[in-house]
Amino acid sequence: MTQHSVTLAAAQPAGAVQTPLLTLREKLAYGLGDVGNGFMFDLGQIYLLKFYTDTLGLPPAAAGGVFFFTKLFDALADFSVGTWVDRRRNIGPRGKFRPFILFGAVPLGLATVASFWQPGFSPDGTLLWAYFSYMLFGLIYSIVNIPYGSMIAAMTQDPVERAQLAAWRQGGSNLALLITTVCFVPLLAWVPTSQQGALWVVGGFALAGVLLQLFCYANIHERIGRPEAVQRRAPPFPLLDGVRAIGRNTPLLLLCLVNLLTFSAFNVKLVAQVYYCQYVLRDIGILPYMGFFSMGCVFLGVACVPWLSKHRGKKVTFVLGCAIWALGDLCNYFWPTPGALPFILFSCLAFFGSALVNSLYWAFASDAVEYGEWKTGLRTEGMVYSFFTFSRKLSQAIAGSLPGVVLAWVGYRPNSVQTPTAEHGITLLMFIYPGLLALLTLVVWWCFYRLDEVRYEGILLALQQRRQATGPAGDRA
Template structure:
């Protein structure tokens, strides 16, 4: 039966911790599907608002700030709802919720790239309503997907491999949308029609990817239920007492905001600073494609230097590349080379963080006696939404502050400001993220192995039976 294995099979899987190649690929397909819908909002929605819906850059920025903050507070509610389910269906705790929510998410993805085309005020209200509704469905899709990895395996190297496959899916989506989205839009005489059609094509593809994850993965790790009903106090205890989680949250606010500012600004940067928007697919395919190198290195580096040091190595490479891109004179070739090196570097911490979140879940289980996958992952996702809010606001308000004028020649001050947003802010934000990880994150792979073994021994000693594994 899909979703759960027999007790004998589970015991063998947990002992070895191994996952099949099919399960790893299927898991990675989920973030491919995620990206087909999520990346559109991060990379193209701001430009849709400013250039098609006719919203001022500052108003468009406010949409991102407000809706992402709203989404951030939706994530803990979604995580609590998922963790609070007392009955688990045949699809498991996470897989069914993930897939069925993804269908509704696809519909709302299309709606975000529509605009009434009436007054500025009506267009603005529609932007708020459609993107906030999208955020609610995204929470109920992405939180169960992210939590799924923690119940597939507890073996550190296997989790690193899952993180690699997930990051590969994410990068592949960013690559495909980065190369294909704008050419599809520009193939239509009307940009309004082009944006809606391109969003629809990506959304349908995203649902198919989530279906592959739904069908191809299993929930193998025993579910240990607390006897007490989940309360606000229990929710707070699961978060406040988990130092590794708080560290990952703080790090993520800076690292993801840096990454999202880069992806939000690149369409403006190529069109105005490099002088040719048709360069965008080429810059994206080279830079995003190069990040696959980082993804392939994650399992190897993790095996030899551990997850934390792998992330720090990536941060260092991205910081140096972004700093050089800011300091050196900009040419299309040099910019693309350094931009690509930055993407390779960022791919390491962005990928390995997913494995770290699984470790954080296990740490909370060890400390508090109950697994809170949904709550823990939702709080991590909370930090990502805060970072996205910062990035969307910074890009939009930044464009307004530097004097950006849609579809017109830009002033020297505006062009200089674009370079600051594209290169200097990511450099500084990644530097802070690296410092937070280096000084505050306490978990090593060796410590996690001891924590996992101690937790398993404690549960067995408490009399956990094979029947507990399916509840």
């Protein structure tokens, strides 16, 4: 038995459930799965708005509308997919969640390429194509990503290992963000200068993403859940009961609220930084360097999460991250200095703090699965995770549409020298919006979140005792 398992056993109440430890290969594979997801998702989140405004020639407000309405569609798709996953009962040897990764990877890669295709239509036709292609991408992404995220709750119930899995996932997400931020713009200079030349770069990222998702599928395993035979016989729980269970899951609802704040802040920052480097700093070449150093600090933050979570708890780690994030962004705004170096240094501080915040969301969401099961008697991994991602898609809708609206309001003109008003609008998006939302998140989480490690261990013990009392036939989870 490892030192970690001895420590965990000593910390748990007598009779608490013991879960098998995960292998390093499994954690690595799970993290690489989000590298694959990120290669395709980050291209759209960071560069697609600029592609719409500067390449397709869509008006900024119309381009922002594409993000707003397609992300609302994605949010509904997430919850539908989560419900579908939870109500599946003909579960084969591949498991409950893994088949979605296997069969959805290639279609997701094709949809990524389609969203960056220049159709050559009329302005109205081009706008319709932007809506169709990005909605298609969002639907397929939901089908792949909802089961992938739900896997944490099915892989382990060990809270330390869940924090580690969440950190591996965030590390994978940040690695994808680093590579797309640093490499995408330089690679564009290497491809043919034809109208569709950028598709070569997008296609390369999409192919790499598909291969990484397939590697993830082949190396992760579902451990938590009832025996397969019981799953095949059990009828699906009523849909209305599942919805009511979500409404009674207080930690999940609070998690969705703060995620709406921080994920919106983070994604607005990602979109704004492309415009900020080109039009405020007047050097788009800074973007890869900023991405390299700031993402390096993100990896440092991700590496700190397991230790901080184990010794200080997830709640304290999360609040600390919010404070550091807000400090970095607000310093960048209120103490501007000439040159790119101070901007990069304060940005590194902000991204380090954001890593502490974003790394823990998946662990909190998995904890909410057990809380919901304890509270209502229903184990709804898919619905919990999809409701959580519903809030993320709402924040993406805000993050995608808000920059377009602000750019139109301040008089942004593509590929031109901007007015002082436009530059200040971009600066507000880059620093003030994320900095203030990080502060608000700190206050909300510190004051209202109550599901700490001690209470979580008590819930696990209560669930084990409930299962032992009722037997497999009485366990509807």
